Amino acid sequence: MNVWLKTSGLCRHYRRGPQEVRAVDNFDLEMRRGEFLALVGSSGSGKSTLLNMLAGLDTPTAGTIEIEGTALSTMNRRELAAYRAHRVGMVFQAFNLIPHQTALRNVEMALYFNRTPVKDRRSRAIDILERLGLSDRIDHRPGDLSGGEQQRVAIARALVKKPDILFADEPTGNLDRENAAQIAALMSQLNREGLTVVVATHDLHMMQEHAHRIIRLDYGRFAGETVLPAGTGADS
Ligand SMILES: Nc1ncnc2c1ncn2[C@@H]1O[C@H](COP(=O)(O)OP(=O)(O)O)[C@@H](O)[C@H]1O
Ligand SMILES: [Mg+2]
Numbered sequence: 221m222n223v224w225l226k227t228s229g230l231c232r233h234y235r236r237g238p239q240e241v242r243a244v245d246n247f248d249l250e251m252r253r254g255e256f257l258a259l260v261g262s263s264g265s266g267k268s269t270l271l272n273m274l275a276g277l278d279t280p281t282a283g284t285i286e287i288e289g290t291a292l293s294t295m296n297r298r299e300l301a302a303y304r305a306h307r308v309g310m311v312f313q314a315f316n317l318i319p320h321q322t323a324l325r326n327v328e329m330a331l332y333f334n335r336t337p338v339k340d341r342r343s344r345a346i347d348i349l350e351r352l353g354l355s356d357r358i359d360h361r362p363g364d365l366s367g368g369e370q371q372r373v374a375i376a377r378a379l380v381k382k383p384d385i386l387f388a389d390e391p392t393g394n395l396d397r398e399n400a401a402q403i404a405a406l407m408s409q410l411n412r413e414g415l416t417v418v419v420a421t422h423d424l425h426m427m428q429e430h431a432h433r434i435i436r437l438d439y440g441r442f443a444g445e446t447v448l449p450a451g452t453g454a455d456s
Contacts, residue, residue: 244270
C-alpha cells in the first residue's frame with residue numbers, strides 16, 4: 221500500500237480536573253491517496269478530535285501524524301498554515317457559513333489564506349459552486365438556502381482550495397435523509413474523481429455504500445475495521 225497519511229500511537233488526552241479524558245488514544249492509521257474512509261463511533265468516541273488533529277487544527281499530546289512521510293510536528297508555523305490552507309479541506313456538521321455573506325463570498329473567502337491571485341478567486345468560486353449544482357444560489361445568503369444547499373456551499377468552500385484531502389465531520393448530521401443521501405453521494409463522486417476523503421459519522425448506514433473502508437472508534441481507540449468491496453478495486 222502506498223501510504224499517504226499515517227498516524228502512529230496518536231493520542232489526545234485532556235485533563236479535566238483530577239480526571240484524564242483520553243479523547244484519542246494510541247491510534248494507528250495508514251491511508252493511501254484516493255481512499256474513502258469512514259470513521260464511525262458513537263458520540264464522544266473521539267471522531268472530531270481525531271479529524272481536527274489530522275487537519276492540523278489541534279496538536280496531539282503524543283504520537284505522530286505523517287503526510288507523505290513528513291511529520292506535522294516537524295513543520296514550522298508557516299508550513300503548518302500552508303498545510304491547512306492548501307492541502308486540507310474541512311466540512312462541519314453545522315456548515316459554519318458566514319450568515320451575512322452570499323454563497324459566493326463564503327466560498328471566495330476560503331481563498332484569502334490560500335495565496336490565490338485576487339483575479340482568480342471569483343471565477344474559481346463560481347466554477348465550484350456551479351459544479352455542485354448551485355449556479356442559481358450564488359447570490360443567496362445561507363439563511364435563504366436549505367440545509368442541503370448550505371452543506372453544498374460548505375463543501376464548495378472546502379473544495380475551492382483544491383485540497384488533497386477532504387475531512388468531513390458528521391456532514392450529514394443536520395440533514396434530512398434525502399439531503400444526507402445526496403451529500404454522501406457527492407462525497408463519493410468527488411472521491412471517484414481522485415479526492416481522498418475521510419468522513420466521521422455515527423450513521424454507519426449512510427457511508428456503507430460509498431466508503432472503501434470503515435474504521436470503528438470506541439473511547440478514542442481503534443475498535444476494528446471493515447474493508448468494503450467497493451474499496452478493493454479503487455486503487456486508481
Ligand atoms: N476541549 C476538550 N476538553 C476536554 N474534553 C474534551 C474536549 N474536547 C473533547 N473532549 C472529550 O473527548 C471525548 C471525544 O470527543 P469528540 O472527539 O468530540 O467525540 P465525537 O466527535 O466522536 O463525538 C469526549 O469525551 C469529549 O467530552
Ligand atoms: Mg464530533
